[in-house]
Amino acid sequence: MKFDVAIVGSGLAGLSVALHLAQTRKVVIISKRSLLDGASNWAQGGIAAVLDSADSHEQHISDTLIAGAGLCDESATRFIIEHSREAIEWLIEQGVPFTRDPKAELGFHLTREGGHSQRRIIHAADATGHAVQVTLEQKARSHPNITILEHHFAIDVIKSDRLDANVSTPSCVGLYVKDVTTGKVMTLAADHTVLATGGAGKVYLYTTNPDTATGDGIAMAWRAGCRVANMEFIQFHPTCLYHPYAKSFLISEAVRGEGGVLKLPAGAGAGAGKRFMPEHDERAELAPRDVVARAIDFEMKKRGLDYVELDISHQPPEFLKEHFPTIHARCLELGIDITTQPIPVVPAVHFTCGGVVTDMFGRTDLPGLYAVGETAYTGLHGANRLASNSLLECLVVGRAAAKHIEQQPKQKAIPLPAWDESRVTDADEEVVIAHNWDELRRFMWNYVGIVRTTKRLERAQHRIRLLREEIYEYYAHFRITRDLLELRNLVDVASMIVESALSRRESRGLHYSQDYPETLPKALPTVLSPPPR
Incomplete structure (x- = not known):
């Protein structure tokens, strides 16, 4: 199958990219469950934006920087907040039924949340995410240029050096996708691939996230050679x-x-x-x-x-x-x-503040590969996300990514290698997956939680190393299932979280260490570079 753009994930980030591109590009949305099964659909509070004359970009930026504990990228924060109103106006144009208030300037009720100095949260009662998702889902399903593949699991991206080992600068040329209902793995070619798979809350035992939040996009980008940043900052609601x-x-x-x-x-x-x-x-x-x-x-x-x-x-x-x-x-x-x-x-556990390193257009280190939303690290959230800034980031960066993709020339279709299952067999004992899944989430909760110590982090690191060997050996010898793919992604993400936490020798924002309770005078992001493969 060949598309101009492949989007992995069907939350607000993925749907906004798809709808902005659909006028000029053939787009496919890959959703590992149904279109409404992601975290965006669960979002209650609303979307932060400057929509009232009593408010200002500077106040919203200041509130974001304060919450981010010195680690926000100020230029990224300014870019996203300065484009907040047009993002909301686009949603209103799509027909999102925000709660109205005839006394308000824009005609919609604005609420206030923790860390905000003004009422600036536009919402649809207490089910904003659902209202937005249902509206955009209907638009996506009815658009002739958008193909939707539900119950399809993206396994890994395909890089051009897989086709030609002499390529000096590899690019992303597509991905392998498993049809969960039939078990078949398809090869999907795309000029541009967008990872919009959300966060990784299911790496912990207790989370507000849906079952789909298994860090798939972060792990896929990491395995493809992209940098990942600030993974120690896991927000606990x-x-x-x-x-x-x-x-x-x-x-x-x-x-x-x-x-x-x-x-x-x-x-x-x-x-x-x-x-x-x-x-x-x-x-x-x-x-x-x-x-x-x-x-x-x-x-x-x-x-x-x-x-x-x-x-x-x-x-x-x-x-x-x-x-x-x-x-x-x-x-x-x-x-x-x-x-x-x-x-x-x-x-x-509620939100993954770190993710795949991108610029304001969602571009990752691998040409042709983009990341948007909770999967990405733009620098907006710093050491702690300000409430209701997450859906805003999905909208603004999603639109910027779509514009950047539109400016790129279309590519000729090239044959990609088929998925090779010739050396694997059906698993004999799937209880191994269930056991490893449970063990990983329990020790992440106990050892890498709200308050951390170096000793507990080192224990977690040791257990992850052993689990990872077991999981990768299982992956190499048996046919893949959705549970195995999610577990493989979760153990990769768990490793990044622990490595990042061990390298931060201070307490800042969401990362609190009893061994390093002080905050260092200079704030620096934690950037992990993947090992060569």
């Missing part, structure tokens, strides 16, 4: 619903933005019902996520708690039902009435 039947359900930052307070639960003894955030930070519940997550972690460990409570029951019931209908309904299903009761919450 402070407030994931604590309930045995509530898998990965996020309680939006906007709940705290609209007055929700964090309190100690009944199990805290004499401190039960006490609000604790003001003791940790003067910004209290509106401090950036890393501060709030560490404060909750501290209180839970100090008092032996399973969770803390987020209470917004002092707001009128009508207000809560209007602003948080999804959260209200889901909690009610589980026996929690947020209009009268606090919500039990715990921190959980």
